[in-house]
Amino acid sequence: MTVAVIGAGISGLTTAYYLKQQGVDVQVFEKNNYIGGSVITEKKDGFLIDLGPNSTLETSQVLRQLIDQIGLQSQKVYASDVSNKRYVVRDGLLHALPLSPPAFIKTKLFSWKAKLQLLKEPFLPKVEVDDISLADYVRYRLGDEFLDYAINPFVAGVYAGDPEQLSAPAAFPKLYNLEQNYGSFIKGAIKGKRERKKRQEVAKDRAKMFSFLDGMQVFPQALARQLGEVIHLNCEVREVIPHGKGFKVVLEQDSGEQECFFERVVISVPTYVQAKILNSILKERAALLADVLHPPIAVVFMGFKRDDVAHALDGFGFLLPAKEKKQILGSIFSSTIFPQRAPQGKVAFTTFVGGMRNPDNALKDDEEIKELVLKDLNDLVGLHGQPVLTRIRRWPRAIPQYTLGYKKIQALFDELEQEFSGLFFAGNFRRGISVGDSVLSAFETSEKMLKEK
Secondary structure (H helix, E strand, O other): EEEEEEEEOHHHHHHHHHHHHHHOEEEOOOOOOOOOOOOOOEEEEEEEEEEOOOOEEOOOOHHHHHHHHHHOOOOOEOOOHHHOOOOOOEEEEEOOOOOOOHHHHHHOOOOOOHHHHOOOOHOOOHHHOOOOEEHHHHHHHOOOOHHHHHHHHHHHOOOOOOOOOHHHHHOHHHHHHHHHHHHHHHHHHHHHHHHHHOOOEEEOOOOEEEEOOOOOOOOHHEEEEEEEHEEEOOOEEEEEEOOOOOOOOEEEEEEEEEEEOOOOEEOOHHHHHHHHOOOOHHHHHHHHHHHHOOOEEEEEEEEEEHHHHHOOOOOOOEOOHHHHOOEEEEEEEEEHHHHOOOOOOEEEEEEEEEEEOOOOHOOHHHHHHHHHHHHHHHHHOOOOOOOOOEEEEEEEEOOOOEEEOHEEEEEEEEHHHHOOOOOOOOOOOOOOOHHHHHHHHHHHHHHHHHHHH
């Protein structure tokens, strides 16, 4: 069996790794001159800078085993205990998100009216629709205040998204299924523990967060070492066309265009790229994939002298509700979460700008982005000096948004795999956007293909 994997991000590399481990003749094609997609780590002046994903959650046995199999046990590092504390901003002040019933009762993040409304949630009828926005869903079950000061900032931190536009069943299927299966978020959270244990899964709010001592990029690098010469960089796939019992893959390299033939193809590139290279397959359905929103995001890493920051930095970081009218989405205290992120006497922040809330901010020039980040950081954590290091990375089309109607997109991938034998899909567009979700997507795709071998 010959397989082409298109895209050398986490999903593509992981799919290729699993296939190669089973003796499959696999080739990976990547248009860029580097592997890993958005997973990029740099080191400068004693700082370690993750310019894409900065961590992931240990939610599945599949992810744990993969890390061990590719030899990253000694690199793996869990988030510090202090980073369990997470802040949300309300009225210009950082409030710790309550993690226990006593803390919830005492917190000033939510009013007493909102706290009392939470008691009604187990008794509300479940939602009886196929699709509903996350905002409407939460508004109905928990009220406006929880939407504004819990879900809105959370969605900005995870998706850089807008809960008014995100689909609850597509973007947060486990949350949605809790209510659908048990009639309530609260009842589902309690009763769902048993099912997760059977599946060897951990709820995301309970899963341990981890990264690597030398940053997230060691993950794709370790996968690439396992794959060796089957990875072809600077090699753009222009078209995938059904051909006989397989597929013709049209490639463009420095040497020019060439055609290769494979029995099977795994698509692991963003949906807007899929719309182009699969045009002969998709036909009128190409617009569905081309129109998936990918808002721009700027990742802004800043290093400061410790004495120049007033806040204790005793947590993971902070998220900003849209109601606070700030220019950034939130900031994480990078040097608090993991070791070796900043030199002695220095601290590091990673701040996120743009997304669905303020997309134009991510496209401003470096000086403008630096200025708006410094203003918001100063207002919220107190700065007494300029950063000793600033690094900005823009992602013009970043995280796919699982908006209302996205279930049709997810169903389309299933339909295409049924219609075109040998065509498979794996990526953050399919079952979730995190690194862990991408690994699971790759694992499921490789298992499906191997069963059909």
